[in-house]
Amino acid sequence: xxxxSSSKESQPLLRDRDQESSYxxxxxxxxxxxxxxxxxxxxxxxxxFWILSGLWSAVFLGSLDGTIVAxxxxxxxxxxxxxxxxxxxxxxxxxxxxxxxxxxxxxxxxLGRKGAMLLGLTLFGSGTIACAFAPSMxxxxxxxxxxxxxxxxxxxxxxxxxxxxxxxxxxxxxxxxTNILFGLGAGLGGPFGGWVNDTLGWRxxxxxxxxxxxxxxxxxxxxxxxxxxxxxETQSTYSKLQRIDFMGSFTLVGAVAGLLLGFxxxxxxxxxxxxxxxxxLFCTSAVFxxxxxxxxxxxxxxxxxxxxxxxxxTPLAISLANFLASMTxxxxxxxxxxxxxxxxxxSSTNAGLHLLPHSIALSTGSMIAGWMMRxxxxxxxxxxxxxxxxxxxxxxxxxxxxxxxxxxLWLDVxxxxxxxxxxxxTTLIAMIAGVYKEDxxxxxxxxxxxxxTGQVLGVSLSGAVLQSILLRKLRQRITGPGSLQIIEEIRHxxxxxxxxxxxxxxxxxxxxADALHVVFICHIAINILVFIACLPIEEYPLPGTLQxxxxxxxxxxxxxxxxTSAEDSP
Numbered sequence: 305x306x307x308x309s310s311s312k313e314s315q316p317l318l319r320d321r322d323q324e325s326s327y328x329x330x331x332x333x334x335x336x337x338x339x340x341x342x343x344x345x346x347x348x349x350x351x352x353f354w355i356l357s358g359l360w361s362a363v364f365l366g367s368l369d370g371t372i373v374a375x376x377x378x379x380x381x382x383x384x385x386x387x388x389x390x391x392x393x394x395x396x397x398x399x400x401x402x403x404x405x406x407x408x409x410x411x412x413x414x415l416g417r418k419g420a421m422l423l424g425l426t427l428f429g430s431g432t433i434a435c436a437f438a439p440s441m442x443x444x445x446x447x448x449x450x451x452x453x454x455x456x457x458x459x460x461x462x463x464x465x466x467x468x469x470x471x472x473x474x475x476x477x478x479x480x481x482t483n484i485l486f487g488l489g490a491g492l493g494g495p496f497g498g499w500v501n502d503t504l505g506w507r508x509x510x511x512x513x514x515x516x517x518x519x520x521x522x523x524x525x526x527x528x529x530x531x532x533x534x535x536x537e538t539q540s541t542y543s544k545l546q547r548i549d550f551m552g553s554f555t556l557v558g559a560v561a562g563l564l565l566g567f568x569x570x571x572x573x574x575x576x577x578x579x580x581x582x583x584x585l586f587c588t589s590a591v592f593x594x595x596x597x598x599x600x601x602x603x604x605x606x607x608x609x610x611x612x613x614x615x616x617x618t619p620l621a622i623s624l625a626n627f628l629a630s631m632t633x634x635x636x637x638x639x640x641x642x643x644x645x646x647x648x649x650x651s652s653t654n655a656g657l658h659l660l661p662h663s664i665a666l667s668t669g670s671m672i673a674g675w676m677m678r679x680x681x682x683x684x685x686x687x688x689x690x691x692x693x694x695x696x697x698x699x700x701x702x703x704x705x706x707x708x709x710x711x712x713l714w715l716d717v718x719x720x721x722x723x724x725x726x727x728x729x730t731t732l733i734a735m736i737a738g739v740y741k742e743d744x745x746x747x748x749x750x751x752x753x754x755x756x757t758g759q760v761l762g763v764s765l766s767g768a769v770l771q772s773i774l775l776r777k778l779r780q781r782i783t784g785p786g787s788l789q790i791i792e793e794i795r796h797x798x799x800x801x802x803x804x805x806x807x808x809x810x811x812x813x814x815x816x817a818d819a820l821h822v823v824f825i826c827h828i829a830i831n832i833l834v835f836i837a838c839l840p841i842e843e844y845p846l847p848g849t850l851q852x853x854x855x856x857x858x859x860x861x862x863x864x865x866x867x868t869s870a871e872d873s874p
Contacts, residue, residue: 393448774818
C-alpha cells in the first residue's frame, strides 16, 4: 500500500451519521465484538457455480432483451402504423431502469438477495410477456416500462450477491465474467431478434425469452440462499415491509423521472429549452429532489439512499466518475456509427461493424482489470490509467477527418471500450471497499443509479448538441427555394443523403462532420473531468479471502466505535 493510502487505513472509512438506519449497526465497545467472526456465506464451488448460473443467466437475458427490442423498433412501428412512437419503446425501458435501479440496493437488504432478485425477475418477466400480447403501441410502451422496473434490479442485485460470495481481491475477475456475458447477450440480441421477426414475427421474440427466464427464476429460487445477519433473517414479513422507505422511493423515482423525461423529450420531440413541458418537468424534478433529501435526512428510518454515502469523499468521487464516464461511453456508442453512416456514407451494417473492436475491448477490459487487481491488490493507479485510455480515445475520434486511415477508423475506439470496462470495474470495487459492510448493497445501487442516469443523459445531451450544430451548419450551407425541406430530410433521414444532389450531399456530409467533431470534443472535456473526479478516490486493502474480508469489515467497525467513543467523551 502506498504512503498515500496507508495513512488512511487506520481511519474510519465513513463517519456514519445514519448509523441507526443500518441493519448491522453496532454500538458496542471493542470487547463486545467477536474475536474472529466467521464468514456468513462460506460455500462450496459447486454451490457457487449454481448461484452464478442463476444470476448470470438473468444478466444475459437482460442484455439480450435490450438489443432484441432495438432490432424490432422498425417492424413494431410498422405493425401498429406508429413508427413515430417506436423510439419510446427504448426510452421507456431505460427511464424505468434508471428510476428503479437504486431501490434494489436497500430492498436486497430488507427482502434478502433472493427476494430482491425474484422481484426483479418477476417484474421483468411480466413486462416481457405483456409485450408479446400488447394490443397497441401505447400498451407496449407501458409493458416495456414494467420490464424496466425489474431489469433495473437484475444487474444491481446480481452484483450485490456476487460481492457477498467473493472476496474483494477476486471480485474484479467475476465482474469481468459478468460483463462478458452481458456483452455476449447484447451481441446476440440483434441477430436473434431479426431472425425471429423474419420467421415467426416480432411477438415471438418476446415469448421466446420465457424459457430462459423460467430457468433463471428457478435457479435463483432454489440456489441463491445468501445469508444476511440474524436481525434480518428472523424478521417477520410485516417487519420487513415496515423497513421499506416508500416515501423516499417515491420521491427519488419522481426526481429521476422528471429530469430524464425533460432531456429525453428535448431530444426525441425536438422541443426548445423554453418549452413549458421541458421547464415543467425540470421544475417538478427539482421539487422531488428537495423532498427526497428532506425525507432521507429527517424522516426515513431506513433510507433508500443514506445521504452520508453520497457526501463522503470516495463514494462521491466514484458516483461522479461513473456518471460522467457513462455519458461519454454511451454517446460514443451512438455517435460512432452515425459518423460512418452520415459522413462516410457507409451502409448500416458496415457502420455497426465499426463498433465490433469496441465491443471486444469492452468485454475483455473488465477481465484484465480484475486480473491486475487480483495480482497487485491495488486499484488507484489502474483507475487513473483507465480514464487516461478514454481520454486518448476521445482525442483520436476528434481528429477524424477525410484523411484518416482505415486503421484508425477501426481501432481508435478500442481504448474507449477497454478503459471504460476497466473503470467501471475498479470503481465498483473501490466503492465496496470504501463503505461499511451494512452499506455495501445500497452503495452498489447508488453506483448503478449514477451509471444508468449518465447513459441516458449522454445520449440525450449529445443528440441535442449534435442537432443544434447540424441545423446551424445546414442553414449556412443550403439556401434557396426548397432549402427547408431538404434540411429537414437530411436531419431526419440519413439514408437519403446518398441520393441528394452532389452539392447538397457535400453540404450534408460536411455539416454532420462538423457537428460530430463538436460532440467528440465534448467527450474530451468530460473525460478530463472524469480523471479529476477519480483523483480523490481512496485506496483500501483488498482482502484475498472471505475470512480476511470479515476482518476488514471488523476493523472498520472497531475504528468507528473508537471514533464514536472519542467524540462522546467530555
